[in-house]
Amino acid sequence: MSFLTHLEAVVNSVEGALACSVMGFDGIAVETHTKSSPEDIELQNTWVEYANVLSQMKSAAELLKTGEISEVSINTERLITLMRMVSPDYFLVLAMSPDGNYGKGRYVLRITAPKVKAEL
């Protein structure tokens, strides 16, 4: 099974999901499945910005003794973004509309992360 199959499964099983991607912390997407993109919002640019923020938090976590980061969500007026760590170098990111199923999105990313990790 390829990454893409997992990403499609995530997007198809979560109400309000727009796109899902496996990304490196350098902001480069390994693979992306896009169902639809909200008008005016460049998801890739947004994810690059968020990957940058995630990298900083990863570095801070050691100093702060909070343990490794497992999940981050950033919700704005027009976009819900869920991120789930896959490995020290990669994470899953799911973009959803603001009325999307947040709980289902978290759940599906949590069960998908080990599947993606097994193929890295």
Added chain:
Amino acid sequence: MSFLTHLEAVVNSVEGALACSVMGFDGIAVETHTKSSPEDIELQNTWVEYANVLSQMKSAAELLKTGEISEVSINTERLITLMRMVSPDYFLVLAMSPDGNYGKGRYVLRITAPKVKAEL
């Protein structure tokens, strides 16, 4: 009603809640109610770091056209942190243990933010 009453109400109504604070984006806490602090983790230091990250995301949001940030969560092995915007200058932050009631935490912050805003 003071900020502190609201913060106590948040901590007391969410299972697994450790502490709640009204913070400025400069990382300075206006008021904090702490029920318990996890061993080794300095919540204040963690929040200062997160406030810094939040500031960056606020700046990025305009460029990215995602609309204003409403809510951010950062979950690590030892700590769940929920943040909810109150005004352009202040936000609520709630620290929870990893087995805390995440959904309840989000809900309680959402209904508490307008109450805190009314007193700013």
